[in-house]
Amino acid sequence: MAESLKNRTVNGVVWSAIDRFSALGIQIVCSLIIAHLLTPEDFGILGMITVFSAIGLVIIDSGFGLALIRRNDVTELDYSSVFYLNLFLAIICYSVLYCLSPLIADFYNLEPLTQICRVTFWVLPINAFGLIQNTILLKKIDFKTIAIASLASSLFSGIIGIILAYNIRNVWALVIQNISMYGLRSIILWCVGHWKPMLRFSITSIKSMWSYSMNLLGFGLISSLTQNIYPLVIGKFYNATQLGFYSQADRLQKLPATSITEVIQRVCFPVLSEVKEDIPRMREAYRKIIMTTFFIVFPMMILLIGIANELIMLLLGPQWSESILYFQILCIVGALYPLHSINLNILNVVGKSRLSLVLEVARKVILILLIIIAIKYDMIILVLAQVVYSIIVLFLNMYYSGREIDYGIIQQFRDISPTILLSLISLGLISLFIYIPYQHEFVLLVIKCLTFIISFFMLNRIFKTQSYSFAIPILANLIKQIR
Template sequence: MKNIKTKAIYGFAWSITDKLFSQLGHLAVTIYLARLIGPEKFGFVGVLTIFMLLAESVVSSGFTQALVQRSHQLTKEDASTIFYVNFGWSMLMYALLYISAPWIADFFHQPELVDISRILFLVIIINSLAVVVRAKLTIKVDFKSQAIASTVATLLSAILAIFLAQHGYSYWALVWLIISKSLFASIGIWLFCRWLPQWRFSMESFRSLFKFGSNLMFAGFVATLVNNLYVALIGRFYDATQVGYFTQASNLSNYLSQFISSSLQGVTYPIMTSIKEDRERLINVYKQLISITMLVSLPLLVGFAAISDDFVRLLLGDEWKPVVPVLIALSIARTITPISSINMNILNAIGRSDLFLKVDLSKLPLALGTLYIALPHGIEGVAWAMVCTSFIAFFINAYFPGKLFGFGAIKQLKVATHYIIASVIMFVIIINLPVGENLIGLFTKIIVGAVVYTLYLLVVGDNLLHRGIRKISSKLITGG
């Protein structure tokens, strides 16, 4: 039996592999399609994101974590019951959205959305079928199988989408990219898990899992609504092109943020649930996770803000130039998101989904208020409003972990002092670096930024970085 540390390292390595090959590949294809079809057509799919994500939050978000949280006591009845519940929810959600398609199209003044939405929303049903098998693999900390399935799905869906885009299918290429990736990934993890639901439905299993999962489900619904309401209202009050700009900026900044948080949390959540009875050990894992996340998230997102102009011009094209100021603001907003996610994640690990729900509900008035103020100021105003809400939300998210574990927002920020200073210095140097406006210049900025950030931390003697370097050096010297 592998110990906790070995499991975490092995799982994290495969989770990173998944993000690099699967999600980065998916992002690259999305960027290619965006360049090919333009902001307006890209925005057609963007405005539907909120409906798809809201439905999925109802279908899967609560029960997935409920299954993982019960990892040691999970029974066959539990798994089969949740499989049928998820499938039933997904069919209901799809039916409601199918009927609502004409109203959705009228709301956004885009008749094309009727057909697009009715096809795109099939993803909800496809994803619901993989909830239990994905949870089972996560409980085993088996991220290798998930990474392989996801990578193969990305490759196959990319081939299909590029073929459709090059043959004039416009936004339909993006629609089928999303659907086919979900389908291929679901098939893949089913083959790896080799689990089949039994003809059993236990009301006792449903009640106990729903008691924990319902809070997360509702919290997930609220969080999804808050995070995507911006796009929906931009689609309502502005044109599809503005939606395309904002959606693209959200996709790019969210990718980096989620790359960090999902890689670390996907692995550590099942680990934390397995040691939740050992308070001292749990707090130690939690504090280390906060520190590692800050070490990585701040330079990545601040650095991306610094190179955003070059990135957009070289990879998306001049047609996408207006996305740059929005992308800078959202990248800054996302610097704190991975840390906020960890603060919420530990509440789930200890079974306090009730606190998770309270925190998410408390942020709803804040988001609605800032959105009301910012909406008349265009997509740039909305983006900077998200910066404000993101940082205020960090203090709200850290409140209960501070009470429960003595490691609140102020202490977390103190841990990040060196990382914040290093990131600011890096940002200033990158934007003033006199290099050519080409790919070589872009890569030069990235390398210089990484070197500046690392050198600063070495000079000030950052313990986490020094410890990591010593471990790597030791491994290389001993050969394993």
């Protein structure tokens, strides 16, 4: 059983990585091309309504997706009942947001936003059609099929976005690209998923998942609102151009930080749910997950801080230079993301969804207080407040989640401290390049990256860190599986 679980996990990670990075990579590449054709203001306008779409998507799923994955005795009736519930909630959400669109435009004092909202919010019912198909594939750990759907939809929607951006040169290119991505993905999941709903709906089935799902819904709503509170605040108190700079910086830093962590999380949740009763086994598994994920993500984010100037100039151009400092600050938040996410996943696996909800409320109260304080100053202080928030709530997450499996704050920091120290030493080495006579951005970027990577791995090898001993065999195995 252990070997089977290991094989499924490795195979799942491989295809989950292909899914996440190929799809997101295509989206980023297309976004970078479009960034040369549109203005920061165009990206900022779409960013203004991101929070409303995000909340709608959370309501539509309502936590039933994770409830279905976690259950061991799911029936076809369960799947069909949740499918129809998703559609019903999608129609309700779209109708409400359609009516609220003029108020959203008034809130931002931007009249054209009304029509943009009404079209953009079509992603809600469109996405609802593919939710159960995606959930079934996740439960089966069939990330290969999910990867095909994500890759194809991202590629074709990206091409559509580039063509429209070149021809119409305004925010509508981004709107249509977004809708087409969700639409194509739902269509492909229906074609390759081989699941069709029954013409039956069971209230009993929904009730059996209600308690667990509603806690996750509450958690998701609060999390979604606060994750998108920065676009909301920046769009309201600053302007669309500033929001465009911030949004592009945030999108770029999330590519490695969020993606790598979520790749592992998506696989670990269904796999570790099968061994949730064996606490010692699960504790050791999570210890390796935290150390390995942090070993990959943290140095990568520290490297991005060191190469931010060259990276932004090469990818986006001088017109986006104002986003460089935002990007560097947000990379600190991204560096800590694995610890946040993996610790929260522990609570969901052991079924502590109510505790997750309570902690989420506490965390977001802290965030709102920090924003209220920072909003009195300029944008830099507002963005720095995210770093302060991330550090404060990290201790909160590590304490309560670690308590469930006897893997607390001190043990976690002891395990990750070598990675932190050696990453900062490597950053110090590449920081010395500021004293070297000017080189072309691309040449300097390559030299910095090679110096950082070589020094980081050599230092880990010299000091024989435990994270290195965990991560290298796993990475080698993943490469072998891909081949």
